[in-house]
Amino acid sequence: MSTLPISVPVTETHLPYKGRVAMFTLIAAESAIFTIFVVAYIYYIGQSLSGPTPREVLDLPIFNTIFLLSSSLTIMLAERALVRRAMGNFNLFWGLTILLGAIFLVGTAREWYKLITVDHLTISTNLFGTTYYSLVGLHALHVIVGLILLTAVLIFSLMKALRPEDTKRIEVLALYWHFVDCVWVVVFTVVYVIGR
Amino acid sequence: MSESSMPLPGRLPEAAAQGTRADALGNIVEILHDWVTTVDHKKIGILYILYSLTMLVAGGIEILLIRLQLAGPRLNVLSGEVFNRLFTMHGTTMIFFVAMPIFVGFANYLVPLMLGVRDIAFPRLNAFSFWMTAFGGLLLYYSFLGGTGLQGAGTAPDVGWFAYAPLTERAFSRGHSTDFWALALILSGFGSIGGAINFITTAFCLRCKGMTLFRMPLFVWLMVVSSVLVILAVSPLTAAQAMLLIDRYLGGHFFDTQAGGSATMWMHFFWIFGHPEVYVLIMPAFGIASEVIPVFSRKAIFGYPAMVAASVSIAFVSLSVWAHHMFTIGMSAAGNAFFALSTMIVGIPTGIKIFNWLATLWGGKIRFEVPMLFSLAFLFQFLIAGLTGIMLSVAPFNWQLHNSYFVVAHFHYVIVGAILMMVFAGFYYWYPKVTGRMLDDRLGKLHFWLFVIGFHVTFDVMHIPGILGMPRQIYTYEVDRGWGTLNFIVTIGAFIQAIAIIIFVLNLVVSLFKGKIAGPDPWDAWTLEWTTASPPHAYNFDAEPVVYSARPLWDLKHPDDPD
Numbered sequence: 001m002s003t004l005p006i007s008v009p010v011t012e013t014h015l016p017y018k019g020r021v022a023m024f025t026l027i028a029a030e031s032a033i034f035t036i037f038v039v040a041y042i043y044y045i046g047q048s049l050s051g052p053t054p055r056e057v058l059d060l061p062i063f064n065t066i067f068l069l070s071s072s073l074t075i076m077l078a079e080r081a082l083v084r085r086a087m088g089n090f091n092l093f094w095g096l097t098i099l100l101g102a103i104f105l106v107g108t109a110r111e112w113y114k115l116i117t118v119d120h121l122t123i124s125t126n127l128f129g130t131t132y133y134s135l136v137g138l139h140a141l142h143v144i145v146g147l148i149l150l151t152a153v154l155i156f157s158l159m160k161a162l163r164p165e166d167t168k169r170i171e172v173l174a175l176y177w178h179f180v181d182c183v184w185v186v187v188f189t190v191v192y193v194i195g196r
Numbered sequence: 197m198s199e200s201s202m203p204l205p206g207r208l209p210e211a212a213a214q215g216t217r218a219d220a221l222g223n224i225v226e227i228l229h230d231w232v233t234t235v236d237h238k239k240i241g242i243l244y245i246l247y248s249l250t251m252l253v254a255g256g257i258e259i260l261l262i263r264l265q266l267a268g269p270r271l272n273v274l275s276g277e278v279f280n281r282l283f284t285m286h287g288t289t290m291i292f293f294v295a296m297p298i299f300v301g302f303a304n305y306l307v308p309l310m311l312g313v314r315d316i317a318f319p320r321l322n323a324f325s326f327w328m329t330a331f332g333g334l335l336l337y338y339s340f341l342g343g344t345g346l347q348g349a350g351t352a353p354d355v356g357w358f359a360y361a362p363l364t365e366r367a368f369s370r371g372h373s374t375d376f377w378a379l380a381l382i383l384s385g386f387g388s389i390g391g392a393i394n395f396i397t398t399a400f401c402l403r404c405k406g407m408t409l410f411r412m413p414l415f416v417w418l419m420v421v422s423s424v425l426v427i428l429a430v431s432p433l434t435a436a437q438a439m440l441l442i443d444r445y446l447g448g449h450f451f452d453t454q455a456g457g458s459a460t461m462w463m464h465f466f467w468i469f470g471h472p473e474v475y476v477l478i479m480p481a482f483g484i485a486s487e488v489i490p491v492f493s494r495k496a497i498f499g500y501p502a503m504v505a506a507s508v509s510i511a512f513v514s515l516s517v518w519a520h521h522m523f524t525i526g527m528s529a530a531g532n533a534f535f536a537l538s539t540m541i542v543g544i545p546t547g548i549k550i551f552n553w554l555a556t557l558w559g560g561k562i563r564f565e566v567p568m569l570f571s572l573a574f575l576f577q578f579l580i581a582g583l584t585g586i587m588l589s590v591a592p593f594n595w596q597l598h599n600s601y602f603v604v605a606h607f608h609y610v611i612v613g614a615i616l617m618m619v620f621a622g623f624y625y626w627y628p629k630v631t632g633r634m635l636d637d638r639l640g641k642l643h644f645w646l647f648v649i650g651f652h653v654t655f656d657v658m659h660i661p662g663i664l665g666m667p668r669q670i671y672t673y674e675v676d677r678g679w680g681t682l683n684f685i686v687t688i689g690a691f692i693q694a695i696a697i698i699i700f701v702l703n704l705v706v707s708l709f710k711g712k713i714a715g716p717d718p719w720d721a722w723t724l725e726w727t728t729a730s731p732p733h734a735y736n737f738d739a740e741p742v743v744y745s746a747r748p749l750w751d752l753k754h755p756d757d758p759d
Binding site for chain 1 (some may be wrong): 317318389392393394396397400401402403427428429430431432434435436438439442443446447448449450455456457458461465468
């Protein structure tokens with residue numbers, strides 16, 4: 001085809017990195033899933049036929065929120081360190097991200113433990129229980145998946161197996177983590193601010 | 197098969213040793229192993245297509261049984277219970293395990309070839325998606341055996357393909373039939389989403405030199421639009437199925453009306469998926485039409501940018517029309533008006549597409565080969581399907597005909613008359629590329645005429661009992677209703693279509709061995725897949741292609757008159 005006597009120049013197009021595009025697509029799909037759960041939550045606010053109600057049992061998880069949201073900051077710092085190939089800093093900030101995420105999960109676990117044992121609210125108690133545990137649980141599930149992936153990267157990094165060309169992949173993973181944090185902002189607003 | 201599997205350099209001795217195994221069993225095991233572990237987009241595409249064809253036969257047998265039961269009033273071919281299970285399985289099978297995967301199969305095979313690249317963006321994700329879809333179907337069909345075994349229809353789901361709550365709640369649907377249904381759709385949903393991610397990423401990140409977005413073949417564009425809809429529509433379904441399973445297994449109350457839950461909620465969630473799903477299926481059909489019609493009219497597609505814009509706007513509008521499936525639940529007047537209007541708006545970009553295809557035909561040197569015959573039938577039938585769609589979008593009209601056979605006739609006009617027609621066109625058009633041999637022309641024409649006649653006998657007539665008030669999903673009816681003759685004609689039509697499909701499958705098998713050798717470019721076409729050998733090598737292209745226009749092969753054949 002290169003022998004064609006056509007003067008049209010081949011347009012040099014810059015193609016985006018496939019991992020990034022795929023992650024944005026996945027995030028779109030996940031957003032659609034969360035939207036359905038959030039819509040269900042909002043629609044069912046105040047529709048429970050029996051107690052306990054959110055106002056009676058839910059406390060604002062302020063610290064938990066601070067921990068999770070600041071993990072977005074630490075992962076960004078880790079990414080910057082990685083671009084500079086400052087692996088010590090990278091390990092530090094990446095580890096801090098995992099720690100913050102883990103603290104968040106422990107916070108959720110403590111909250112659930114209290115709800116189940118003290119307030120006797122389970123997923124089958126009433127509509128509030130059903131929507132609350134599924135929405136917060138779905139988000140926690142995403143945190144768990146994120147933590148597993150983050151930990152895998154940390155192990156690779158400690159084994160000095162991270163090559164410079166892996167940077168792009170790690171940025172894709174960070175994108176996912178930012179998404180999980182964004183979802184928490186929505187969940188926090190809906191469950192603990194509007195729904196209470 | 198072994199010739200097309202490229203061993204990795206490091207395992208050459210191993211591969212060579214495998215090649216020397218002469219025993220037949222060893223060969224079969226090797227071929228099987230090759231196909232099960234493959235990550236090649238062409239093989240996965242073929243797997244998708246074979247899988248969908250198998251499911252087409254299963255769904256077809258189900259509908260033939262249903263049609264036998266409905267052929268006359270008060271027949272006793274099936275019990276009411278088995279009837280419920282069969283129409284649920286028919287709908288679920290045809291939508292999720294025939295129509296969706298067959299286009300994913302076509303796209304798997306064709307998108308990388310059309311873009312001039314080696315493979316799809318994520319080959320392993322691709323294999324994962326296929327096996328998820330496949331296991332979803334197996335899980336659904338295992339329900340025939342699960343529980344009570346093969347007596348009757350086992351514990352196949354019996355709640356209709358839209359599975360309205362609260363019928364699906366634990367209290368009303370005992371046993372595991374609904375669980376099989378929900379789990380099967382979650383699994384295949386993961387498969388669809390994985391596939392969609394792959395197509396979008398491939399189109400945006402993997403294109404050969406010179407292949408700008410507006411030089412991509414329209415089939416690729418329409419697969420991208422379809423994939424975006426999968427992302428936005430199948431995900432809500434997955435979420436709704438998860439809620440259903442939470443209700444059924446953990447005692448949740450999402451759709452439990454006894455505890456304040458809302459059955460309407462399920463309808464909204466289902467149709468937020470359900471309506472865009474129609475466009476998920478029709479977009480690839482549009483794509484095939486946009487490839488076949490220009491080639492057999494010997495003209496470039498009319499209004500390429502308008503086609504792309506129209507597809508994107510159809511997709512956009514289709515996300516806001518879902519409640520036209522629910523006019524009878526008693527929405528506000530404003531709600532009814534909104535969904536009626538938004539539904540009618542779909543007609544505008546769809547009209548643009550129809551006129552573009554007509555303008556492509558206009559003044560062209562039309563060759564009436566089998567793919568073109570199917571495409572012309574598609575144009576005609578899709579128009580009628582669209583018109584009954586506009587009728588149904590008028591809320592008061594819809595109140596009269598809601599859940600009647602008029603609706604059944606309407607959406608079968610879309611799915612069989614438009615989508616399946618283009619699947620057949622795609623088979624006749626690309627079979628030579630996939631196998632290296634042409635499908636038999638005489639059998640093809642026989643298939644076409646029998647199928648079109650059968651289609652019209654079935655679905656033209658089916659509108660009438662609907663208008664006379666025959667509701668869908670009933671297993672029998674009284675003699676004095678006067679629906680008997682019409683239903684008998686519909687049943688005859690269904691069997692004519694079945695014969696046509698048998699001829700088609702026969703053609704697929706016979707032509708594999710006896711078909712005319714096709715050569716790389718049997719239709720004198722213009723897109724990149726026709727530049728490579730038929731069937732293509734494992735590595736697709738000998739050298740990475742460079743393109744200068746939307747019709748690279750035209751440029752090559754007519755250097756004095758480039759596109």
